[in-house]
Structure formats: C-alpha cells, structure tokens
Amino acid sequence: MKKTNLQFNFPFFLFLILFSLGGSSQAIAGGDSIGQKIRALKDENRLLETELGLASKGTSYIILDLRRESDSAPVRINLKNRGIVLREFDVERIRYRRTKGLVIEPFPLLKKMAFFSPKRKEIRPHKLGDSDDTISELDFLELKEMPSNYTLSFKKGVLISITGQRKGLISRFIPLISSILIHIRYSLTIVWNHLWKKEFAIIEIMMGKEDAQALYCSLEEGMSIVIMEGHPYDTV
Amino acid sequence: MINRIAFISFIGIVVILLTVELFAYYINLNRSMVLSSTGRSKLNELIKKNRTLRKGIAGLSPKGVYIVIDTARELLFLKKGNRTILKALISSGSGNILRDPSGKREWIFDTPRGEFEVKKKIAGPKWIKPDWGFIEETENIPRELENRVQEAVLGDYALAFGNGYFIHGTLYKRLLGRNVTHGCIRVEDEDLKTIYRLSRIGTRIYIF
Numbered sequence: 001m002k003k004t005n006l007q008f009n010f011p012f013f014l015f016l017i018l019f020s021l022g023g024s025s026q027a028i029a030g031g032d033s034i035g036q037k038i039r040a041l042k043d044e045n046r047l048l049e050t051e052l053g054l055a056s057k058g059t060s061y062i063i064l065d066l067r068r069e070s071d072s073a074p075v076r077i078n079l080k081n082r083g084i085v086l087r088e089f090d091v092e093r094i095r096y097r098r099t100k101g102l103v104i105e106p107f108p109l110l111k112k113m114a115f116f117s118p119k120r121k122e123i124r125p126h127k128l129g130d131s132d133d134t135i136s137e138l139d140f141l142e143l144k145e146m147p148s149n150y151t152l153s154f155k156k157g158v159l160i161s162i163t164g165q166r167k168g169l170i171s172r173f174i175p176l177i178s179s180i181l182i183h184i185r186y187s188l189t190i191v192w193n194h195l196w197k198k199e200f201a202i203i204e205i206m207m208g209k210e211d212a213q214a215l216y217c218s219l220e221e222g223m224s225i226v227i228m229e230g231h232p233y234d235t236v
Numbered sequence: 237m238i239n240r241i242a243f244i245s246f247i248g249i250v251v252i253l254l255t256v257e258l259f260a261y262y263i264n265l266n267r268s269m270v271l272s273s274t275g276r277s278k279l280n281e282l283i284k285k286n287r288t289l290r291k292g293i294a295g296l297s298p299k300g301v302y303i304v305i306d307t308a309r310e311l312l313f314l315k316k317g318n319r320t321i322l323k324a325l326i327s328s329g330s331g332n333i334l335r336d337p338s339g340k341r342e343w344i345f346d347t348p349r350g351e352f353e354v355k356k357k358i359a360g361p362k363w364i365k366p367d368w369g370f371i372e373e374t375e376n377i378p379r380e381l382e383n384r385v386q387e388a389v390l391g392d393y394a395l396a397f398g399n400g401y402f403i404h405g406t407l408y409k410r411l412l413g414r415n416v417t418h419g420c421i422r423v424e425d426e427d428l429k430t431i432y433r434l435s436r437i438g439t440r441i442y443i444f
Contacts (some may be wrong), residue, residue: 034275041282048289048297048355055296058351060444081351081442083293086304120344123334124376140330143308217308218444 046104046230054106054224055083061106064203066094077205079218089215090164093206096229097190102201107154112216113151146213154225157193157200161186164212173201190231203227254422271285301401302440303431308345310413312423313404314431321434324427325412329419334368343368345418352441353395357432361394361404362387368418393432397441403431 047065054061060081068075077089118141148164186202193200207215301321304313307328314322327346336342363386370377378384391405406412406422423431 019287034279038275038279038282041279041286045282045285045289048286048293052289052292052296055293060350060442079444081444082296082298082440084297084442086301086442086444087306121332123372124330125334125337126371126373140332142415214306214308218306 037050043228047226050226051080051083053078054226058082060086060217060220060223061133062223063228064225065228066096067228077207077215087214087218089207089211091205093205094203096201096203102158102227102229104226104228106226107156107158107221109152109221109225110155111153111220111221112150112219113153114147114216116147117236118145118147142179143210143213143217146216148212148216150211150212150216152219152225157198158203158225158227159186159189159200160203160205162212163204163206163216164209165206201227239309253300275424298440300439301434302442303435305347305441305443307349307415307443310415312421312427312431314434322427323428324423325405327408327417327422328415329417330415336367336371341367343418347417347419347443348399348401349414349443350441352401354435354437354439354441355398356396357435357437358394358396359432360392361390361402363389366400372385391423391428393428395425395432395435403441404428 009160025060046061051063058081060079062078063078064075065078075091075094077091078085079087079089121140148162152160152162154160168186186204187200189200192198258286301314301316304315305326305328306313307310310324310326310328312324313320314324329345332345334343334345358386364381365384365386367377389407390402391407394402394404396402401420403421403423405425405428408416409424412422412424
C-alpha cells in the first residue's frame, strides 16, 4: 500500500518541481529581455550616429553589419554615400578575432595590400587609323586584373582579409595557399600585438571572386568603415 | 518503518525545494517589474532617438532622380529613391598614364570618385580637344581654338559634372562595358537620351 502511494505521488511531485523551475526562469528571462533590447538599441543608435556623421560629409563609406536576424540571414558589406546604398556585397563566410569589443566608430582605410597589385599602364602615343571604328587595342586596368585575395589595413589595428572564392578544385589551390600564408601572417600579427599590448581586430571575409575584385576596385584609401558586431565572440 | 521515514524525508525535501523556488520566483518577478518601469521609459527614449537618427540620415539622401555609376562593373543606374529607372552599360576611365614627351606634364585617366552634381546640360555638344588628345596621337598642339573643335564625337547630349568631366555619347559603342575612356563616362545613345531628359541641373551623381 505504501509502495503504491510512493509510486503514485513521485511523478506528481516531480511535475511540481519542474513547473516551478520553469516559472522562475521565465521571471528571470522577462527582466533580461528588456535589458537586451536596451543594449541592442544603444548599439544601433551609436551606429546610426556614426553613419550620420559620415553621411553628412558626402564621401563614400562602408558599413559592415555583423548582426543577423537568423543563422541563415546573409551578412553584407554595404558601400554607401549620403545614407543610400550604392552597392551591396554578399559575404559567404566571416570570422573575427579581437582583443576586446570593437568600438562603433569610423576606421579610415590606410592601405590595400595584395600579393599582385594591379599596375597602371603607360600609353604609347601613336597615330590612329582613318576609320572611326579603328581603335588600337590598348591595355587598361580591367576588373579581372584586380586581386581577389587581399588585406585591408585600417586605423587602430583593424585588419580585414578578403578571400575571393573560386570554382573548381584546381582553381581553389591558389587561394588555399594564399589563405595559409594570410593565416600565418595573422598569427604573427596577433602575437606581435599581444607582446606590444596593442589592441587589434582581425576579420576574415570570404566572398565571391568577382565581388572581391569589385570591392577592391571600389575601395579608396581614406574611405571609412564602420563595423557593427554581432553576438560577442560569434564566428559567423 | 524505514519506508515511512524515507517517504516523509522525500516529501520534506520536495516541500523545501518548492518553497525556495517560489521565493526565487517572487524575487525575480519583483525585479522584472522594477526593471520594466524604468527600463520601459529608457527603451522609449532610445526608440525616439533611433527614429530621429534614421530621419536625419534619410534627410541627406537625394530627393528626386539621381545617378549611380559603378566603375568596377561599368554600369550606370538612374534611380529615384530605391527604385531603378534605368540601368545602362557605360565606359569609364582607363586608369592609364600619358606622359608629355617634354617630360613636364603627365595625365592619369581616372574617372573621379565621390559625390557630384550635374552642372550643365548640353544638346549637340562639341569636343574641344585638350592637349593630351594631340599628344596621344603624336600630333602638334594647335594654337587656335577652332582647330581643337571636333563635332559629333560626344554624341547627342552631354552632362557636365565638373573639372572637365562629362557623361556623353560615343562613336565606339562596341567598347561599352570596358574602361577605355580618358575619365569621362560614355553611354549609348538611347540611354543617354533618357538620362538627359530626366536629369536637371543639380541632379546628384555618385561614382565609385
């Protein structure tokens, strides 16, 4: 008889315990969600203030917003001027490491660094043919000559590496070597900055090859980037 | 006997746990209510500021039609708000360098980047060939202005956006989509007609 009572009551009491645990965690969560909204809005307002400052100047700038509504939502690099989006670049994969949270402020681009940078060609003066349709085939800097693997160095130790994805097994070989070399370089940068107690942020971005080339072409030294981080320590 | 003790102990533990849980629930509920009242007013302030900032940014964007030129993809977009009215293939600056044989001058044929505006609209434009045009073709630079004038080279229309740069037509339509110019933007005739018709003095141009 007692055994039966115990067997009958045990599940009931277990249910009561679980119910009360659920209730208390709901109460905790309710308080935190307002706090989270406040933090998120503060960050967003800081981003908008910074963008307003850049947009007022009439020069182009970049917004890299790492916040995502869901895991499948894309991350984009937006090239903007006066608040309007001039061009969006889709990012396939992104990873970042830094000493502490990135401040939401503009970081001017100091240098574009690639193993093979495009060089300007010099025009050799020559006489044109009589026909208007005769144009000698001059060399000019074309999009396909732009590098698809390069590093962007910004102020305050922000480094962004861009890797343009290629299709095909063999054509992935070069970017693979490039990625390994970049990775070694970044590891050295991390160690160096740590030894000298310098703050830094390293962001590695993988995107389509043509997008990477177009981005290289579109960026100019002095152009500012503003980075809005997602969840802390996320690898997106 | 042992079973009874075990049962009573078990009930006692459950009652204590439930009491602690209920107490914790009560504390957190009170805390979230306190957070709610101050938190909500803070949240409302932030929402108001967010709207103001968004309005401020939106206020800087061009009203009416504007032009976006993508020199990487050799495309021109005629837009109004977020809507694209026209997408056109163009030719932009080659980026090449031309040096004066005397060594005193040098030209770099880039299309300038940034924000500009239409300063002049010209129908039936004539090209006043600059010095580099003669040097490039190994010709002597004429002293008289009339010897520099070339007609029907710039197409039917031209829109000036400062420092000698224009959006204009071209004889070399097969080269559209390639960056072959000396800095100006070349557009096909029909597209140029639309751009000329819909733009006015002050229409903004964004080049990147």
